[in-house]
Amino acid sequence: MNHRPIHDLLTESxxxxxxxxxxxxxxxxxxxxxxxxxxxxxxxxxRDRGVRRGDRVALLAENGCDYVANYFGILKSxxxxxxxxxxxxxxxxxxxxxxxxxxxxxxxxxxxRSALPDLVNGQSDLRLVHTDQNDPAxxxxxxxxxxxxxxxxxxxxxxxxxSVAEHDLCTILYTSGSTGSPRGVTLTHRNLxxxxxxxxxxxxxxxxxxxxxxxxxxxxxxxxxLLTHVAVGGRLVIDNRFAYPQAVLKTMVEQRxxxxxxxxxxxxxxxxxxxxxxxxxxxxxxxxxxGGAMSPALTRRLLAGLPDRVKLFVMYGQTEASARLAYVxxxxxxxxxxxxGIGIPxxxxxVRRPDGGECDSGEVGExxxxxxxxxxxxxxxxxxxxxxxxxxxxxxxxxxxxxxDGFITIVDRAKNMIKAGANRVGAKEIEDTIAExxxxxxxxxxxxxxxLLGEAIEAFVVPVRPDSLTEKQILAHCRxxxxxxxxxxxxxxxxxxxxxSAGKIVKAELAKLTER
Amino acid sequence: xxxREQIRSYIIENFLFGDTTPLTGDELSxxxxxxxxxxxxxxxxxxxxxxxxxxxxxxxxxxxxxxSVDNLVKFVARKHSVV
Numbered sequence: 001m002n003h004r005p006i007h008d009l010l011t012e013s014x015x016x017x018x019x020x021x022x023x024x025x026x027x028x029x030x031x032x033x034x035x036x037x038x039x040x041x042x043x044x045x046x047r048d049r050g051v052r053r054g055d056r057v058a059l060l061a062e063n064g065c066d067y068v069a070n071y072f073g074i075l076k077s078x079x080x081x082x083x084x085x086x087x088x089x090x091x092x093x094x095x096x097x098x099x100x101x102x103x104x105x106x107x108x109x110x111x112x113r114s115a116l117p118d119l120v121n122g123q124s125d126l127r128l129v130h131t132d133q134n135d136p137a138x139x140x141x142x143x144x145x146x147x148x149x150x151x152x153x154x155x156x157x158x159x160x161x162x163s164v165a166e167h168d169l170c171t172i173l174y175t176s177g178s179t180g181s182p183r184g185v186t187l188t189h190r191n192l193x194x195x196x197x198x199x200x201x202x203x204x205x206x207x208x209x210x211x212x213x214x215x216x217x218x219x220x221x222x223x224x225x226l227l228t229h230v231a232v233g234g235r236l237v238i239d240n241r242f243a244y245p246q247a248v249l250k251t252m253v254e255q256r257x258x259x260x261x262x263x264x265x266x267x268x269x270x271x272x273x274x275x276x277x278x279x280x281x282x283x284x285x286x287x288x289x290x291g292g293a294m295s296p297a298l299t300r301r302l303l304a305g306l307p308d309r310v311k312l313f314v315m316y317g318q319t320e321a322s323a324r325l326a327y328v329x330x331x332x333x334x335x336x337x338x339x340x341g342i343g344i345p346x347x348x349x350x351v352r353r354p355d356g357g358e359c360d361s362g363e364v365g366e367x368x369x370x371x372x373x374x375x376x377x378x379x380x381x382x383x384x385x386x387x388x389x390x391x392x393x394x395x396x397x398x399x400x401x402x403x404x405d406g407f408i409t410i411v412d413r414a415k416n417m418i419k420a421g422a423n424r425v426g427a428k429e430i431e432d433t434i435a436e437x438x439x440x441x442x443x444x445x446x447x448x449x450x451x452l453l454g455e456a457i458e459a460f461v462v463p464v465r466p467d468s469l470t471e472k473q474i475l476a477h478c479r480x481x482x483x484x485x486x487x488x489x490x491x492x493x494x495x496x497x498x499x500x501s502a503g504k505i506v507k508a509e510l511a512k513l514t515e516r
Numbered sequence: 517x518x519x520r521e522q523i524r525s526y527i528i529e530n531f532l533f534g535d536t537t538p539l540t541g542d543e544l545s546x547x548x549x550x551x552x553x554x555x556x557x558x559x560x561x562x563x564x565x566x567x568x569x570x571x572x573x574x575x576x577x578x579x580x581x582x583x584s585v586d587n588l589v590k591f592v593a594r595k596h597s598v599v
């Protein structure tokens with residue numbers, strides 16, 4: 001099947017209902033017609049500044065109306081959008097800009113503040129920077145052209161006539177890699193269009209829906225929310241204040257949201273610290289959950305506390321699969337708690353033995369997926385790509401088994417990854433950071449079960465001498481180098497790390513230490 | 517120690533690990549400036565409940581009460597005044 005460029009989803013919704021509200025953020029509403037016009041203006045500006053089909057343009061912004069207009073504007077210029085995480089440290093985003101070879105950077109002034117020169121100096125591929133508003137204090141290298149929204153406002157609102165093919169690169173999303181360095185997941189227009197169609201085949205999303213968005217758009221689950229709702233002409237209600245869950249609940253009431261998408265910690269925090277299950281939300285009809293396994297206890301609590309009209313969809317996916325791979329049909333959830341369900345329509349999700357044969361029910365194997373949504377590979381990294389993609393099959397690294405009905409339950413993760421809140425965090429990146437500290441002999445980092453986060457990060461550190469290091473010293477070092485969500489919640493000093501006969505650290509033994 | 521100093525030192529010790537430079541002003545949004553995240557807000561609430569003997573209701577978990585040193589000082593003072 002041929003797929004259209006992903007930005008056609010916006011144009012088609014704007015053609016159908018230009019006056020319908022696409023985005024609400026605080027007191028601001030943006031219609032589909034306005035979003036279409038704003039994205040067209042940026043596309044013209046980027047073309048005028050020399051951006052061409054196949055170029056990469058990075059986007060650094062918090063969720064908001066600007067983010068969405070800029071995302072589609074970059075795609076309409078023919079470029080691929082490199083989605084940067086605004087929570088990343090400057091040094092990380094500088095590395096990712098270099099790694100992606102981005103020719104352009106579109107950023108919100110609030111996200112870059114005084115750091116813009118540090119971010120762009122030395123970026124040999126970068127030719128242009130666009131922000132919402134200039135700052136006279138910024139001094140950029142002469143080869144980098146600068147523009148802001150005043151310049152974009154002079155550009156035409158008509159859609160630029162740029163040819164984009166379904167196999168063109170659409171988006172690069174960076175995820176934590178098992179090697180410690182972020183890897184760029186390359187997704188084509190076809191990958192994202194296919195996954196959008198696959199999701200809409202099982203999830204009841206319509207033009208009447210208003211979804212509350214607390215997940216960042218630079219994250220694959222957030223991006224899939226954006227694309228599915230734009231595809232049907234629904235409304236996205238953006239609230240970036242989830243740290244204050246009661247404020248978010250108030251938004252749900254005031255904006256009459258019909259659905260909410262969250263990771264397990266979203267629901268854990270809503271249930272623990274708000275009146276979520278006791279608040280009258282007469283318009284709510286659907287909750288979705290992905291981004292890690294939700295505890296059976298929390299699933300049961302939601303099922304018991306929600307009115308019958310509200311459907312709960314438990315889902316599973318990976319950035320490498322554009323977003324979504326599996327779901328539990330909501331009517332079967334009460335009997336399938338703890339399962340990630342079955343492959344979504346259009347995705348073949350199977351449990352395989354090491355020899356490639358399919359497992360029998362009850363037998364543990366690796367989850368392997370095939371579908372038009374599977375990424376092309378990791379950006380400029382054929383070796384890492386070959387580890388996960390083989391003959392068109394995505395090896396997820398998750399271990400699971402079928403039950404007698406063919407539903408899959410995940411039992412373990414093969415990769416050295418921690419799922420903290422919504423974030424996939426490579427243990428090695430944190431270990432490498434702590435190992436830089438003088439006085440650290442060795443270190444190992446694991447995820448331990450946590451009621452709110454799913455997993456919390458714990459670091460086991462062997463100091464050169466007892467009492468030669470403090471927890472504060474280690475955390476201060478990490479805070480300077482890692483995003484907040486990668487900071488260990490607990491540092492444990494130990495005399496030695498448990499090792500196998502081959503000298504390999506046995507992380508399962510470390511996990512037992514945390515249970516004491 | 518004065519209330520404002522207690523709150524400032526808690527934030528500096530527990531979220532900035534001794535580095536005072538990011539906390540450039542008492543009016544600064546802790547969330548927008550990357551000083552705390554959503555888990556940090558819950559830790560802050562636990563600290564206020566234990567060290568300041570407060571009971572914080574769910575509907576008080578809003579930025580107007582918690583998102584800067586100024587707001588925290590006003591919030592704690594107000595809570596104590598009504599006890």
